[in-house]
Amino acid sequence: MQDHKLVAFSEDGLKAIQERIETLRVDLGASGAILLDQTGELLVESGHHADLELNTFLTLLGNAMSAMNAVVHLLKDEGAFDLHFHEGQTYDMHTARIDDRIFLTLVFERHSGSSRVGMIWLSLRRTVTQLRSLLKQAMIESGSAESDKIKSAVSDAFDEAISRMDEDLFPTTPSVSPTSSISSLASTPEITPTPDIFSEPEIPPANQVLPTPKPRRRRTFDFSELRRREPLREEPLKEEPPAPPQISREVLDDPKHVLTYEEARALGLINLDDSNNK
Known part of the structure; x- marks a missing residue:
């Protein structure tokens, strides 16, 4: 199994690839054209894809193309032209392998009559040869100026993401300078001493007139309230003795x-x- 390396393409190179795929789709009358990698990641698309759920479709297609790569490596034929064909009641699908990492898929809406498999096969074969050349031109070589810019941008984005994660996990506390700590101590209010409860009370002088304390009102119990709460007791009726017969x-x-x-x-x-x- 080969190691999958990160591949980057130039903007002008991808534009030329998209124009070639658009021309192929119009010439063959396909409803949609998709250029994807072996992981199912969309690179270039053209046209529409009807009611297909694109993310799931690309993931399943990427898995199928990985199996196609395994067959090519088993046969030791890297330059082979492999075509995966699906014929259904609603859609026809043709997927061609460009290299180990890139695949091209054409989606046709099924109409009455037989499909043009032969013409589609010939057109795809010529287009695959052209796309292999365009991909080599669009691919950014390792060590070039554009490659260094991409690496620098990716590294900066990665460092920024790591720093944000560190700030979320370990929030920094604001540092306190010595001058601010001294000023905070100076502005601290004075603490009043607690009175000593065991010390002897101060005796006022004999000639000092003390204020007469106000009499405290004693709390009385209201029996009327109790009477209201207690239920009335009914006295039993005295039964009179029966009259003699x-x-x-x-x-x-x-x-x-x-x-x-x-x-x-x-x-x-x-x-x-x-x-x-x-």
């Missing part, structure tokens, strides 16, 4: 009538007080 004369004259307990008490035949005393 009335015995008719006919009942008394009847020898067969048996007196009840209440009738015997009413006639005075039973005295409860005498029975209790016994």
